[in-house]
Amino acid sequence: MPFTLLVNGTERKVEAAPEESLLYVLRDNLNLTGTKYGCGEGQCGACTVLLAGRPVRSCITPVSAAAGKPITTIEGLERDGSLHPVQEAFLKVEAFECAYCTSGMIMSAVGLLSRNPSPSDEQMHDFMNGNICRCCAYPRILEAVKQAANLARERAR
């Protein structure tokens, strides 16, 4: 059946079964392949997108539950060719090795910082624990989230 999705600020009409996962609609119908399949079970976070500003696992989110609400994917973070502070920090710190988890990590971090602009280490651990990096670049990812928080605060000033 037809759904209207609000993806990265644009209305997109898609045809899909209501129970179909948002992940495959994004990847295959809308060609937004920055959002990754990692487990299909909501266990690894590689498929994380923002739904109404909150990080969700798109692999276990039915497309029907996402219709009509703003969806942000990794492709929608840049503004006028400028990277989002979280993207910038990940790049600067080089908070990745194979980088397959990076989209999901960045989306979770964006979700965290929008709720809590100055998270403690423990709050970061708690919030990000659902995102797996198999290369285990965790120390650098935490460092990148901290730097992104600083960067965002500087820009807000």
Next chain:
Amino acid sequence: MTPPTASLALNGAHDLALENAEQASIPKLGFHFELQRREFFKLMGGGLLVGMCVSSLAQESGGGKNRESEDDLPTALSAWLHVAEDGKVTVFTGKVEVGQNIRTSLSQQVAEELRAPMESIRLVMGDTALTPFDMGTFGSRTTPTMGPRLRNVAATAREALIGLAAERWHVSRNTLVAAEGRITDPLSRRSISYGELSRGQELVTLIPGDPALVPPKEWKIAGTAVPKVDGRAFVTGQHKYSPDMSRPGMLIGKIVRPAAFQATLVSVDSSEAAKMPGVTVVRDGNFVGVTAPDEATATRAAQAIRAEWKAPAQSSDATLFADLRKPSTDDGANYGGPPRHVVGSIEQGLASADKTLQQTYTIAYIAHAPLEPRAALAEWSDGKLTVWTGTQRPFAVRDDLAQMFRVPIANVRVIVPDTGAAYGGKHTGDAAPEAARLAKATGKPVRVVWTREEEFTWAYFRPAGVIDVKSGVRRDGTLVAWQFDNYNSGPSAIRTPYNVANQKIEFHDSDSPLRQGSYRGLAATANHFARETHMDELAHLLGMDPLEFRLKNLNDPRLTAVFHAAAEKFGWGREKSSATRGFGIAGGVEKGGYVATCAEVAIDAATRDVAVKRLVVAFDCGAVVNPDGLRNQVMGAAVQGLGGGLFEAIRFDNGKITNPHFAEYRVPRFKDTPQVEVVLLDRKDLPPAGAGETPIVGTAPAVGNAIFAATGIRLRSLPLVPDGLPKA
């Protein structure tokens, strides 16, 4: 064709054998390099082309001379480099990028020798139609072998460009300077870019001999923290991994997996699936697969197929270690020779000891679980097959595909996009024949992406193992006897780096109940765990400090140096372990890398949870090519080692994996991550060694030794604490 599921069991052992073959420097296999000179310049445009031969072919064919009169390129090239008329440099290598950052570190080395800016250099990697043959990306071989080759190629290109400028200006080449992509004549102040010099040329040069390489002490680009090439593509989601690839008209493929390992297909009822719109069912021997226009339909169709399988009764993890002690029934399955190592007399050594110790250590199967699962996109066109897939051995996958589909090797092209990790787990290209088979049946491009459950079940595992150690020491701390028997886990790093006058060290083949193969560091992790745990036990038996005991029995200056460096950074010996806080140390040598790891653990007395609070890793791999990339590798390996060290284990029963999901198979997450400090010993006087593997080996024994220091509980099985700390 051979059904892929039936051929799986063979590949794992074959891979290990191959990897060991590489380590023993067995000559390379034959090449199939068919791109011709004319075709090459048609593809790349004119310019300067430098190729490197690995064999004596360079001399035989007049290497060093320009080959303008001959049309064929030599067939034994191992790397080549093209300088285009616009100054862009393209380097071709069969190595692949799987997160170890070689696209960047190899580019740096080319930039260094060519004296060209990093931005002008592009690497074409792992494309069997474009890059020279390469055996594969494993065994930490890229840095020690491909690095020097590319440096040679780049230095030769630089010298050729200097020659072209000298010819053009009628001056002696000795007065000219190459820097930043230009040749300059300081006397006449003339300057010309590499691109301009290459214009109108179709010049082929083979490596003439040994061009002078820039010594690491004088490196300006290599040796520095150059950021990851294409980094922006990864933080914006633009990089296309194999599962992100698509082709016009592409279908999605799913495989109907057997109910158990070694199962054969009895019957299939696919009538319901075949009725679904756009669905094609393919059966070939033991292989059953479906294609559909989209993921959801393909999944539904695969689930709708009623397949009946017959499987023999198989063992479970409950009897694993007893099973592994039984000798292998397959003479051909071993590593190509008995790797028994004997020094002195173990009997006399044990007899002369003041104290002896005998212990057994066990190691569970673990999964690589790369976040990018096995995936392939296959397309047939006019009898030619192109496959995009994440594999560490694109040429082997190409050869397998050619054999399976009975087409000439020249008709198969395998392309490896930069891949979402491998850790030794992608020596095979398991999804490639599956996608190719479905594409052949449907006449359309087909993409197969394994599910996480398939990944945890049908990929191969790091070998499980049993290790017996029997040792003898004198009261003064001198090791006098060392007997070490490894069953199944593998011979990598099986020998001891410590001085022992009497040694007997042996690897024993077993029949592995599960498909097994390479893993980051191979058996070095298991062998270091057993050895470094046993060394700790001996130190405690003697009442000596574990570091002091190791140093007393060591003369290797590089290993001694990393032990000192790690201990100093960690503050070893400054505080004593308590019931809730323990300190441990371990170290070793493998693949040219020297590592020492110190660990601090915290024990929760109430919950009996073990938390690793701090890891200090000192590492020496010769001259450092990229300190930032290297720190990332070392830190990642150390933390990844916590998974196999603390809680990762594949469970199985009667031909089935019983924990094939991240919910049941625990990998390190943020909350498991300690503070990690990396100390690099940059040895600019030594050639660089690989670094992707060895830093993992110290983690498990250092943590186990720290747990003992706090609790007095000696853990001799990996994983150490899958269910928290056991009772004393």
